[in-house]
Amino acid sequence: MEEEIESLKEEIQNAKTIYDIERIFRRLWPDLLPKPFRKPLFGFPDVIIHASETSVKKHPLYSDAKSGSIxxxxxxxxxxxxxxxxxxxxLLLHGRKPIVISAHAMEGEGVNVIPEAFAMLLAEKLGLEVESGIIQTNIVGHTGSDGFGRLSRQPVFDGDVIKSKEYFIVDDFIGxxxxxxxxxxxIESKGGVVIGATALTGKAYSSKISPDRNIIQELRNKHGKELEEWWEKRFGHAFDxxxxxxxxxxxxxxxxxxxxxxxxxxEQI
Known part of the structure; x- marks a missing residue:
């Protein structure tokens, strides 16, 4: 026991970033981490994707942009x-004037400002207001992760939401x-209403985030009630x-x- 405590102390002392501390906390006390807010996504419109992954990720300025260069x-x-x-x-907005909100995310290399730049340009084109007061409060390290990495390290948000106001989400990538x-x-847990979303890039099949009800039922049939209960305790939401x-x-x-x-x-990565 003493060896484990000393090892933990050394690991904390050697931590260089908040992400290192968060990773230690996630390994030791996963159930105590903040749970993301989710609502069923049935009927949510497909995410509108602007460009191919190659054109975005192979762009000579991509790395600098992901690292914080506005x-x-x-x-x-x-x-x-x-x-x-x-x-x-x-066409999707159909005359509505939502607030454009971008997903502010901390990456391993710095703050990813691509969503912010994307939101500003899109809002200019559409004559909409941009909101920057909602931020991601944890570091998820999704870049280069597989599916389980993305599922296990979920982003959590905080900030002011205008009750009953419509929002349109902008992100740089949808996986x-x-x-x-x-x-x-x-946003919807705080009384706002999200009417759609767009991403600068992502694979075409990723644009559909509203799940088919039959897939949710197949998932429950295959893996059972026990896993869904475990999932809900772990992440704060059920399979729907x-x-x-x-x-x-x-x-x-x-x-x-x-x-x-x-x-x-x-969760240990």
Whole structure:
């Protein structure tokens, strides 16, 4: 026991970033971490994607933009912005004037300012207001992670929300849709209404975050009530709050024990 305590002290002393401290806390007391807010996503409109992953992630300014350079992020967004997609967003809004809200995220290299630059340009094109007061309060380290990494380390948000006001979410990338689902859940838990979302890039199949009801039922049938109860205790929401990609990922996993083990393993990274 004493050796474990000394080892823990040494690990804390050697921690270089808040992310290192958070990782230690997540390993030791996972159930005490803040739970993300989620609501069922049935009927949520598809996320509108602007550009291919290659055009965004291979852009010469991408790394600088992900690390906090607002100048690089602005140029990146301008170079990959799709006017046709803006027209699609305008059709979705159908005359409504939501607040544009971006997902502010801390990456391992710094604050990712691509969503902020994207939100500012989009709001300018659509004549909308931008909100920057809602922030992500934890570091999830999703870049380069597999599905279990994204599922296990979920973003949590905080900040002021205007009750009954409509919001439109902007992010730089959509993978499994968890960031958008959690930001939407937070905003609506505070009385706001999220009417849609867009991402600068992501795979086409990721755009559908509203899950098929039959997939949720298949997931419950395959892995059982016990896993869903474990999931709800761990993450604060049941399977009906999963995105389409999250539900499909869990459905493809062999059994409930593997899901639990892979989640616990991913939490240590």
């Amino acid at each position: 100048e690089s992020a602005t140029e990146l967004v301008k170079d990959t912005f799709n006017q046709d997609t803006v027209d699609d967003i305008r 499994m849709g968890g960031t958008i689902a959690n930001l939407r859940g937070y 709050c999963l995105t389409q990609s999250e539900a499909r990922y869990l459905l493809k996993t062999e059994n409930a024990d593997r899901i639990r083990n892979k989640i616990v393993e991913a």
